[in-house]
Amino acid sequence: MEKTNKHSISFIYLNGHSYTAMRKEFLYLEIANRIAFQITSGNIKAGDRLPSVRQLCQLHGIGMNTAKRIFLELESRSLIETRPQSGYFVSQQLASKLPLPQSSSPSLIANDKEPIDLTTKVYGNIGNEDLTLFSIGVPSGNLLPLAKLKKEIIRATTTLHEGGTEYEPLQGNVKLRRTVAARSPSWGGRLSEQDIVTTNGGMNALSLCLMALARPGDTVAMESPCYPGIFQLALSLGLKVLELPTHPVTGIDIDTLRKVVSKINLCLLIPNFNTPLGSCMPDAHKQEVVDLLATHAIPLIEDDIYGDLHFGPIRPKCCKAFDKGGNVLLCSSVSKTLAPGYRVGWIAPGNYLPQIMKLKLVHALSSTSIIQEAVGNFLWTGNYDKHLRQLRRTLADNYQRYAQTIAENFPAGTRVNHPQGGLALWVELPPHIDTRRLHDLAIRQGISIAPGRIFTLQEQFQHCMRLCIGLPWSDHIRLKLKQLGALAKAL
Amino acid sequence: MEKTNKHSISFIYLNGHSYTAMRKEFLYLEIANRIAFQITSGNIKAGDRLPSVRQLCQLHGIGMNTAKRIFLELESRSLIETRPQSGYFVSQQLASKLPLPQSSSPSLIANDKEPIDLTTKVYGNIGNEDLTLFSIGVPSGNLLPLAKLKKEIIRATTTLHEGGTEYEPLQGNVKLRRTVAARSPSWGGRLSEQDIVTTNGGMNALSLCLMALARPGDTVAMESPCYPGIFQLALSLGLKVLELPTHPVTGIDIDTLRKVVSKINLCLLIPNFNTPLGSCMPDAHKQEVVDLLATHAIPLIEDDIYGDLHFGPIRPKCCKAFDKGGNVLLCSSVSKTLAPGYRVGWIAPGNYLPQIMKLKLVHALSSTSIIQEAVGNFLWTGNYDKHLRQLRRTLADNYQRYAQTIAENFPAGTRVNHPQGGLALWVELPPHIDTRRLHDLAIRQGISIAPGRIFTLQEQFQHCMRLCIGLPWSDHIRLKLKQLGALAKAL
Numbered sequence: 001m002e003k004t005n006k007h008s009i010s011f012i013y014l015n016g017h018s019y020t021a022m023r024k025e026f027l028y029l030e031i032a033n034r035i036a037f038q039i040t041s042g043n044i045k046a047g048d049r050l051p052s053v054r055q056l057c058q059l060h061g062i063g064m065n066t067a068k069r070i071f072l073e074l075e076s077r078s079l080i081e082t083r084p085q086s087g088y089f090v091s092q093q094l095a096s097k098l099p100l101p102q103s104s105s106p107s108l109i110a111n112d113k114e115p116i117d118l119t120t121k122v123y124g125n126i127g128n129e130d131l132t133l134f135s136i137g138v139p140s141g142n143l144l145p146l147a148k149l150k151k152e153i154i155r156a157t158t159t160l161h162e163g164g165t166e167y168e169p170l171q172g173n174v175k176l177r178r179t180v181a182a183r184s185p186s187w188g189g190r191l192s193e194q195d196i197v198t199t200n201g202g203m204n205a206l207s208l209c210l211m212a213l214a215r216p217g218d219t220v221a222m223e224s225p226c227y228p229g230i231f232q233l234a235l236s237l238g239l240k241v242l243e244l245p246t247h248p249v250t251g252i253d254i255d256t257l258r259k260v261v262s263k264i265n266l267c268l269l270i271p272n273f274n275t276p277l278g279s280c281m282p283d284a285h286k287q288e289v290v291d292l293l294a295t296h297a298i299p300l301i302e303d304d305i306y307g308d309l310h311f312g313p314i315r316p317k318c319c320k321a322f323d324k325g326g327n328v329l330l331c332s333s334v335s336k337t338l339a340p341g342y343r344v345g346w347i348a349p350g351n352y353l354p355q356i357m358k359l360k361l362v363h364a365l366s367s368t369s370i371i372q373e374a375v376g377n378f379l380w381t382g383n384y385d386k387h388l389r390q391l392r393r394t395l396a397d398n399y400q401r402y403a404q405t406i407a408e409n410f411p412a413g414t415r416v417n418h419p420q421g422g423l424a425l426w427v428e429l430p431p432h433i434d435t436r437r438l439h440d441l442a443i444r445q446g447i448s449i450a451p452g453r454i455f456t457l458q459e460q461f462q463h464c465m466r467l468c469i470g471l472p473w474s475d476h477i478r479l480k481l482k483q484l485g486a487l488a489k490a491l
Numbered sequence: 492m493e494k495t496n497k498h499s500i501s502f503i504y505l506n507g508h509s510y511t512a513m514r515k516e517f518l519y520l521e522i523a524n525r526i527a528f529q530i531t532s533g534n535i536k537a538g539d540r541l542p543s544v545r546q547l548c549q550l551h552g553i554g555m556n557t558a559k560r561i562f563l564e565l566e567s568r569s570l571i572e573t574r575p576q577s578g579y580f581v582s583q584q585l586a587s588k589l590p591l592p593q594s595s596s597p598s599l600i601a602n603d604k605e606p607i608d609l610t611t612k613v614y615g616n617i618g619n620e621d622l623t624l625f626s627i628g629v630p631s632g633n634l635l636p637l638a639k640l641k642k643e644i645i646r647a648t649t650t651l652h653e654g655g656t657e658y659e660p661l662q663g664n665v666k667l668r669r670t671v672a673a674r675s676p677s678w679g680g681r682l683s684e685q686d687i688v689t690t691n692g693g694m695n696a697l698s699l700c701l702m703a704l705a706r707p708g709d710t711v712a713m714e715s716p717c718y719p720g721i722f723q724l725a726l727s728l729g730l731k732v733l734e735l736p737t738h739p740v741t742g743i744d745i746d747t748l749r750k751v752v753s754k755i756n757l758c759l760l761i762p763n764f765n766t767p768l769g770s771c772m773p774d775a776h777k778q779e780v781v782d783l784l785a786t787h788a789i790p791l792i793e794d795d796i797y798g799d800l801h802f803g804p805i806r807p808k809c810c811k812a813f814d815k816g817g818n819v820l821l822c823s824s825v826s827k828t829l830a831p832g833y834r835v836g837w838i839a840p841g842n843y844l845p846q847i848m849k850l851k852l853v854h855a856l857s858s859t860s861i862i863q864e865a866v867g868n869f870l871w872t873g874n875y876d877k878h879l880r881q882l883r884r885t886l887a888d889n890y891q892r893y894a895q896t897i898a899e900n901f902p903a904g905t906r907v908n909h910p911q912g913g914l915a916l917w918v919e920l921p922p923h924i925d926t927r928r929l930h931d932l933a934i935r936q937g938i939s940i941a942p943g944r945i946f947t948l949q950e951q952f953q954h955c956m957r958l959c960i961g962l963p964w965s966d967h968i969r970l971k972l973k974q975l976g977a978l979a980k981a982l
Contacts, residue, residue: 141653
């Protein structure tokens with residue numbers, strides 16, 4: 001495997017979170033992203049005046065052309081506006097930010113009731129091209145580097161021994177494991193390729209972890225709301241689910257976790273930009289949770305599939321970064337960033353590596369050689385980072401536009417999360433609006449949403465819904481959001 | 492999906508087992524295969540005279556050139572020999588057939604002991620190019636249609652929506668399911684695409700079936716000896732294994748199954764050319780087992796990964812062909828015929844389709860779109876049947892050569908199975924020879940074998956071993972078999 005000089009991964013990651021050493025041509029993007037983050041996080045308010053072109057040059061030691069490019073970039077994202085003879089200002093649109101949804105407060109009794117059968121109804125629509133699928137939590141194909149991926153697939157069929165028809169080593173493609181390890185400093189980790197086992201996607205990673213750690217009757221603590229597939233996985237293994245109160249900005253309530261810690265056998269969290277709530281646990285919270293669980297010898301399964309989708313300049317750390325004793329099993333995949341249909345994921349299982357390897361052997365034997373080789377090669381080149389920068393910018397931009405359109409068109413009293421990354425908008429409508437009814441009405445207008453009730457095993461979130469921001473913004477999307485708002489108002 | 496006129500699948504399969512309607516250019520092969528089967532199955536004995544060219548023409552209504560081609564083909568497989576002025580005779584070599592191994596007689600007490608840790612030692616050698624791997628049960632890459640598979644992969648990345656990066660429908664690629672259904676008459680089935688769920692390879696298919704049907708503590712009946720991965724899978728799910736006495740020609744002993752039927756919760760069989768024993772249950776036995784299990788409402792998981800590798804002209808039926816009530820879950824894959832590293836398999840789960848779909852959703856979400864599309868397309872064209880004919884001929888030939896070399900070089904008292912298909916030779920050495928010791932000695936001479944003890948959870952088969960016939964025959968292979976025989980003699 002050769003590194004390209006221009007996109008040396010080690011060069012980027014040796015500097016930890018600092019991206020300033022990047023190629024000059026990306027410098028403008030880097031600075032634009034930092035300013036965008038200041039705006040979207042509310043540090044610079046709507047209507048605030050920005051530095052002039054000249055001031056920006058002095059501030060960052062950049063040339064006039066780069067500075068102008070930065071302002072153009074921010075304008076194209078509707079974050080700033082030019083006022084003739086006056087300069088650049090933070091866009092007034094942003095003033096209309098809706099309030100945050102409330103922290104969830106589920107019952108703390110562990111639950112093994114089957115979830116209501118809404119998932120089939122909602123996800124039976126995958127692939128229906130007549131629908132605007134706000135319900136599906138993946139980036140649209142238009143946002144993916146399809147041509148480059150195709151090249152890597154072809155290259156893999158050419159370079160792999162026997163064209164990739166042979167069984168892969170059990171632990172998985174070595175290039176993929178090496179590049180996942182090489183990227184680990186970006187989230188505060190220091191993995192080696194030996195620490196990683198590849199899997200058939202992210203759900204398969206979680207499945208192996210739960211099978212390795214839990215016995216029927218065990219209780220697993222999770223965020224609430226949470227991705228329904230994870231509830232179903234836990235229930236299918238005979239586990240009980242304890243839903244934790246979760247805040248839309250800071251994630252699970254640690255005091256509650258402390259209270260129930262003696263009642264649980266393991267914990268499964270999506271600390272960074274989880275779906276549907278979009279929360280991102282602060283570092284101090286991650287540290288606290290890792291320490292608390294380690295003290296009680298309760299393993300933590302950490303799902304980090306959204307971590308690379310941060311809107312701001314800083315990639316959030318993983319809980320695994322604070323794991324001293326090998327008690328955290330970090331799972332991830334490329335399904336939310338690169339190619340859902342490839343089914344490429346991995347686990348860094350800490351102390352549980354032997355159990356995971358054994359389970360992979362008997363449940364899967366090995367992974368698909370060609371696809372893992374192709375993804376391994378793609379991740380190793382600078383192409384992945386280039387793609388991620390573009391994707392993050394689009395999603396950040398989409399979030400602004402969605403939130404703005406919702407603020408303008410949804411019923412009074414609507415609340416919406418302010419995610420700093422990921423793919424999910426969590427919309428809390430006034431309490432009398434049942435989003436299951438809204439779902440059925442919306443389908444007739446060609447709109448698919450994910451009702452809040454599917455994200456819990458309890459009776460909550462009836463007036464909430466998740467909207468995915470992974471579709472490219474267009475007048476059509478704006479129109480469909482307006483229609484959805486009108487339907488909600490009518491209810 | 493278009494059918495090619497020249498290789499119309501429906502045309503072949505509408506005729507059931509009759510291949511006579513095939514293209515003229517394959518006719519010679521078809522007849523050669525029939526004669527080869529008569530020879531290898533012992534119906535025509537070593538030294539027997541064959542019809543003359545002219546007689547063969549009359550017998551089959553073929554031309555002189557075709558008849559000559561048939562004899563050339565049989566000569567190239569060392570099955571016949573020419574005696575000048577006298578005609579064609581069955582090769583004398585075949586006289587040296589060794590006796591069959593005995594039927595196994597395991598204890599009938601269900602077992603959940605961990606298997607001895609030999610598997611890692613034996614299979615840790617995968618990919619070691621310094622070793623002659625008689626231990627690995629797959630066809631060598633030289634025997635696979637690599638160029639054509641590569642073309643199908645590239646085609647899939649081009650034709651699939653969004654380059655195959657999208658999630659596939661949960662049930663799996665429709666072309667793959669359609670072609671698996673279209674091929675089902677070859678084993679006596681009548682499946683439609685709706686009856687089939689695709690999986691990530693054959694082991695994954697078995698894993699989903701066992702998870703759907705069994706609860707911890709349940710007992711599953713299997714062949715003895717049996718592929719060790721299946722034991723490990725069952726044990727990892729908390730099941731007990733009841734090993735059934737198994738005959739090297741006819742498979743499990745049905746009277747014993749009848750005796751223990753009230754003690755078991757399910758049954759998992761590889762009725763066609765199973766590894767390592769190579770037995771193939773007669774149709775009447777299949778029917779009897781299916782009826783017996785149905786009467787007791789015990790599901791049958793049928794693994795048919797070797798069924799397409801029949802040496803004779805007739806593709807054996809599956810148990811599923813006799814399944815009236817949907818009680819048989821048929822599993823298969825392309826790992827033994829096309830591409831082990833692709834991880835493409837499927838299940839026809841009968842009544843258990845909803846449970847299998849639900850488990851696939853939570854443990855895997857979906858399969859790899861590109862690979863399933865490529866395999867679906869390849870199977871649909873005549874290329875797969877063309878490849879299978881070639882592969883079967885090579886394996887049948889290899890079996891002859893292996894058996895002959897073993898007969899000439901192994902210790903007196905050696906027995907070997909006479910498989911009519913598949914990839915496995917099961918060699919029973921004189922009782923004092925411990926094949927675990929033989930394994931260790933052989934490794935030092937660059938030879939890897941699979942000791943008999945790994946194919947059971949009980950204390951049996953210590954003097955047996957499995958040799959895979961999937962490596963292309965060569966002087967090197969002959970030499971290594973001779974060395975192995977010399978080592979066994981020295982023990």
